[in-house]
Amino acid sequence: MDTPPAVRARGLTKYFGEVVALDGVDLDVAPGQIHGLVGPNGAGKTTLLGLLLGLAVADSGTLEILGTPVGRALAVPEGVAGFVDGPGLYPSMTAKQNLAALARLRGDDAQTMNIDEAIDQVGLTDVADDRVRGFSLGMRQRLGLAAALLTKPRLLVLDEPSNGLDPAGKKHVYGVLTRLAADGTAVMLSSHRMDDVESLCSDVTILSTGRVAFTGPISKLASEDNELDYRVLTSNPAAARRLARQTNGIKLHDDDLVHDGVELLVISAPVPALDEFVKRLVQDDIAIRELAPVVSPLEAAFLALTEQQENNE
Numbered sequence: 001m002d003t004p005p006a007v008r009a010r011g012l013t014k015y016f017g018e019v020v021a022l023d024g025v026d027l028d029v030a031p032g033q034i035h036g037l038v039g040p041n042g043a044g045k046t047t048l049l050g051l052l053l054g055l056a057v058a059d060s061g062t063l064e065i066l067g068t069p070v071g072r073a074l075a076v077p078e079g080v081a082g083f084v085d086g087p088g089l090y091p092s093m094t095a096k097q098n099l100a101a102l103a104r105l106r107g108d109d110a111q112t113m114n115i116d117e118a119i120d121q122v123g124l125t126d127v128a129d130d131r132v133r134g135f136s137l138g139m140r141q142r143l144g145l146a147a148a149l150l151t152k153p154r155l156l157v158l159d160e161p162s163n164g165l166d167p168a169g170k171k172h173v174y175g176v177l178t179r180l181a182a183d184g185t186a187v188m189l190s191s192h193r194m195d196d197v198e199s200l201c202s203d204v205t206i207l208s209t210g211r212v213a214f215t216g217p218i219s220k221l222a223s224e225d226n227e228l229d230y231r232v233l234t235s236n237p238a239a240a241r242r243l244a245r246q247t248n249g250i251k252l253h254d255d256d257l258v259h260d261g262v263e264l265l266v267i268s269a270p271v272p273a274l275d276e277f278v279k280r281l282v283q284d285d286i287a288i289r290e291l292a293p294v295v296s297p298l299e300a301a302f303l304a305l306t307e308q309q310e311n312n313e
């Protein structure tokens, strides 16, 4: 039998009084997929994640989680774990006691073995017996993730999981999420960091004022026709500039930058024109020391799609 999708939403709509927080949202998340949810402030990200966690119900539309239709009752759907607006923790208890209490609340036996393992997975072993009151935001986020891991979820839902994490903490947590996904758990997470979403997620949904501006594989956003801005650092900026002028489809920006005393060209180009430019640089013996988009394809799409939708309001 085929494994059902982790999430299948059609036409989800949610109002808060007059405010339409979600407006006809369709969403598909496959098992083992890490799916990013991005959008400007107030776009509806937390509201959507809350529906997946059973913290609220939609006013209309249908939602199936792990193959089971979600009803009108407020309850965490079977197989789902996660948190929005930060994990709910007891400040006066230690990290370990928090996990034991949460397990008891769910009616599970507090299996010390699993608790130690979950704490180890998120890298909190050294502070397992410290009270949560003294934990930083990043440590709380990690403990919240450990609490979710204890339930062995098939869908993990996280609101801004990298909030408060230092670069090492982020790398650790992303490693945990990547391994979970490799074992078949679907992960849905919101973020304001496009670079994080690009490095971690295979798919993304861009929300703008409650509507889906894009949903699908991130690779589809980097379409060959899209024109992106690139920074180009070469061994011969003057010759590179001449070649850029002679290559069809390349637009040369006037505001070149100076990087460590070397002139950096800034160009706009669709992928085929960029390919042609690179070939010509190589033919003319000009070394390419750096070639990178000024903003990533996800960030460029995010800005274009959300601006477009806001202008249509």
Ligand SMILES: Nc1ncnc2c1ncn2[C@@H]1O[C@H](COP(=O)(O)OP(=O)(O)OP(=O)(O)O)[C@@H](O)[C@H]1O
Pocket: 016, 019, 020, 021, 039, 040, 041, 042, 043, 044, 045, 046, 047, 048
């Ligand atoms: N409990 C609530 N009562 C009233 N309005 C709400 C409530 N929750 C959300 N909203 C409104 O619904 C819209 C979507 O909010 P939501 O928190 O889902 O956005 P978000 O994308 O998570 O924003 P942010 O990036 O700022 O966290 C906003 O206009 C918000 O003001």
